Amino acid sequence: MDRTQRIEEALSIVWEEREKKISAKDAVARRILEAVKEDMLRDLISDGYAVIEKDCVRLTERGEGRAKDIIRRQRLAERLLIDVLELGRREMDSSACEFEHILSKEVEESICTLLGHPKECPHGLAIPCGDCCQKAKEMLESIVIPLSKLSAGESGRIVYVLTHKHPQLHKLMSLGIIPGVRIAVHQTFPSIVIKVEETEVALEHDIAKEIYVKRLRG
Numbered sequence: 001m002d003r004t005q006r007i008e009e010a011l012s013i014v015w016e017e018r019e020k021k022i023s024a025k026d027a028v029a030r031r032i033l034e035a036v037k038e039d040m041l042r043d044l045i046s047d048g049y050a051v052i053e054k055d056c057v058r059l060t061e062r063g064e065g066r067a068k069d070i071i072r073r074q075r076l077a078e079r080l081l082i083d084v085l086e087l088g089r090r091e092m093d094s095s096a097c098e099f100e101h102i103l104s105k106e107v108e109e110s111i112c113t114l115l116g117h118p119k120e121c122p123h124g125l126a127i128p129c130g131d132c133c134q135k136a137k138e139m140l141e142s143i144v145i146p147l148s149k150l151s152a153g154e155s156g157r158i159v160y161v162l163t164h165k166h167p168q169l170h171k172l173m174s175l176g177i178i179p180g181v182r183i184a185v186h187q188t189f190p191s192i193v194i195k196v197e198e199t200e201v202a203l204e205h206d207i208a209k210e211i212y213v214k215r216l217r218g
Helices: 003-019 025-036 041-046 061-084 089-100 105-114 131-143 166-174
Strands: 050-053 056-059 144-146 155-161 182-187 192-196 199-203 211-216
Touching: 003 025, 003 041, 003 056, 003 061, 025 041, 025 056, 041 050, 056 061, 061 105, 105 131
Parallel strands: none
Antiparallel strands: 050 056, 144 211, 155 182, 155 211, 182 192, 192 199
């Protein structure tokens, strides 16, 4: 492992420890020493990636940016190895760290797009968003909108239902409001009345905001 890789490993550890709410200097330094076999915390500080404040480690703006890129590459690599190459967890853990060091920005964004811009790694940890994720979100938001934004007379096809309230979700499903179904808006006030196949359904505005549709023309 060359110095660049050791710096990157140390930065990823600082990030991961912060996710666990651990920032005490001694604890972070010990964790880095265990992983890298060298006191790289001093190098992070001398290179301007981190500072010590009240005996706690804090990433500088420079360190934050680079650590975010490292963590993003690592966790995207994990997703690729599990989801596409179908490696086992043990093989994934041993390969992802090596794989992340060879990912360029272009390859990283291609992998992210291929995987559908995942939000979590296989361990359930957050994958930092990249430029491609923001562009995809803006594109999606321009195509897929809440049902509440349709006007009377417009039609749409349900893409997904966001609500996490299970009784509410089950009620919507029982009314035929499920992904793939075409709906037509008859009125928008005082409640939103839509036609689902041959059935008219009245929805409160709060519920309509949780139903996302693709607007249909004609």
